[in-house]
Amino acid sequence: MNFTLSSLRLRLVIALRSLVRGIGRSLRALGLAIGFSGVQAVVVMAPAHAQSPALADALREEVLELVRTRVVGPSTPRVEVTLGQLDPRLRLAPCERVEPYIPQGIRLWGRARVGLRCTQGATHWNVYLPVTVDVFGPGLVAARPLPAGHVIAQADLRPAEINLGEHRSPAIGEAAVAVGRTLAQALPAGESLRQAALKSRQWFAPGDTVKVRALGDGFAITGSGQALAAGMEGQTVRIRTDSGKVVTGQPVDEGVVEITL
Numbered sequence: 001m002n003f004t005l006s007s008l009r010l011r012l013v014i015a016l017r018s019l020v021r022g023i024g025r026s027l028r029a030l031g032l033a034i035g036f037s038g039v040q041a042v043v044v045m046a047p048a049h050a051q052s053p054a055l056a057d058a059l060r061e062e063v064l065e066l067v068r069t070r071v072v073g074p075s076t077p078r079v080e081v082t083l084g085q086l087d088p089r090l091r092l093a094p095c096e097r098v099e100p101y102i103p104q105g106i107r108l109w110g111r112a113r114v115g116l117r118c119t120q121g122a123t124h125w126n127v128y129l130p131v132t133v134d135v136f137g138p139g140l141v142a143a144r145p146l147p148a149g150h151v152i153a154q155a156d157l158r159p160a161e162i163n164l165g166e167h168r169s170p171a172i173g174e175a176a177v178a179v180g181r182t183l184a185q186a187l188p189a190g191e192s193l194r195q196a197a198l199k200s201r202q203w204f205a206p207g208d209t210v211k212v213r214a215l216g217d218g219f220a221i222t223g224s225g226q227a228l229a230a231g232m233e234g235q236t237v238r239i240r241t242d243s244g245k246v247v248t249g250q251p252v253d254e255g256v257v258e259i260t261l
Contacts, residue, residue: 059083059100059129060081060083062100063081063083063100063108063114063131063133064079064081066100066101066102066108066114067079067081067108067133067135078135078136078137078161079133079134079135079136080133080134080136081131081132081133081134082131082132082134083129083130083131084113084129084130084131084132085129085130086127086128086129087127090127092118092125092127093118093121093122093123093125094121094122095118095119095120095121095125096120096121097118097119097120097121098116098117098118098119099116099117099119100114100115100116100129101114101115101117102114102115103115103128108131108133109133109135109164109165110132110133110134110165110166110167110168111130111131111132112130112131112132112133113128113129113130113131114128114129114131115127115128115129116128116129133165134163134165134166135163135164135165136161136162136163136164137161137162137164137171138159138160138161138162138173139159139160139161139162139164139171139172139173139192139193140157140158140159140160140162140171140172140173140174140175140178140192140193141157141158141159141160141162141189141190141191141192141193142156142157142187142188142189142190142191142193143155143156143157143158143189144156144189145186145187145188145189146183146186146187147183147186148183148184148185148186149182149183150182150183151180151181151182151183152178152179152180152181152182152183153179154175154179157175157178157179157193160190160192162192163192166192167192167194167196169194169195169196169197170194170195171192171193171194171195172193172194172195172198178193178198181198181199181201182198182199183197183198183199184196184197184198184199184200185197195234200232200233200234200235201232201233202230202231202232202233203231203232203233203251203252203253203254203255203256204227204230204231204251204254204255205227205230205231206227206228206229206230207226207227208226208227208231208255209224209225209226209227209255210224210225210226210227210231210239210255210256210257211223211224211255211256211257212224212225212239212241212247212249212257212259213256213257213258213259214258214259214260214261215258215259215260215261216260216261217261223241223242224241224242225239225240225241225242225247225257226239226240227239227257228240228246231251231255231257232251233251235251236248236249236250237249237250237251237257239257247259
């Protein structure tokens with residue numbers, strides 16, 4: 001089949017325009033715009049399956065760097081980031097430079113979100129992208145199914161690599177912390193042991209005389225008082241001191257309350 005030079009140029013132009021539209025569609029899920037030889041693709045949102053693998057990888061690396069430098073440190077064994085998708089109702093103006101950042105009050109741990117802001121463009125915009133940050137490290141898991149109310153023994157647990165960011169409750173990494181404690185909920189075999197799975201200990205009863213330890217910057221003051229409620233682990237409690245003042249502290253041991261000044 002023979003083609004004239006003009007027909008070949010026409011076909012090339014059509015192919016390039018199609019390429020621009022295709023790449024533009026693949027970038028929409030990240031809210032980015034791209035230009036080729038003065039032809040700019042107008043970017044709107046697209047479904048997650050149209051996301052550009054290259055740009056998704058770049059953004060994932062940015063998030064990994066944020067996690068390593070600001071959340072867990074560079075020595076964490078393994079961190080995995082899964083990107084979500086932006087609100088499909090968004091319509092974003094083209095942007096030459098998009099910067100990821102951590103929104104105030106957001107911790108990149110488990111289900112979270114990162115901010116994406118356009119810093120170079122005709123219209124500056126700011127959106128939030130859902131992410132899941134899985135941080136893997138050493139922990140303890142149930143060696144066999146353990147029922148609620150079970151008193152944990154050394155043989156009930158085994159060390160394993162766990163997803164630290166899978167639950168909000170902190171993981172327990174030392175068997176000494178858990179042995180002798182009572183499970184507040186059933187723990188399937190292989191499930192990681194979390195602080196929330198342990199029944200809270202009662203350190204003292206209402207009316208008991210307790211030691212009050214006030215901690216400040218480089219100093220500590222010790223006194224005594226009367227508990228106005230039961231001293232439950234992980235919960236604050238009100239104490240009436242010997243001087244009659246009522247303070248709030250954290251039960252930390254048998255008959256001991258700490259107050260941070």
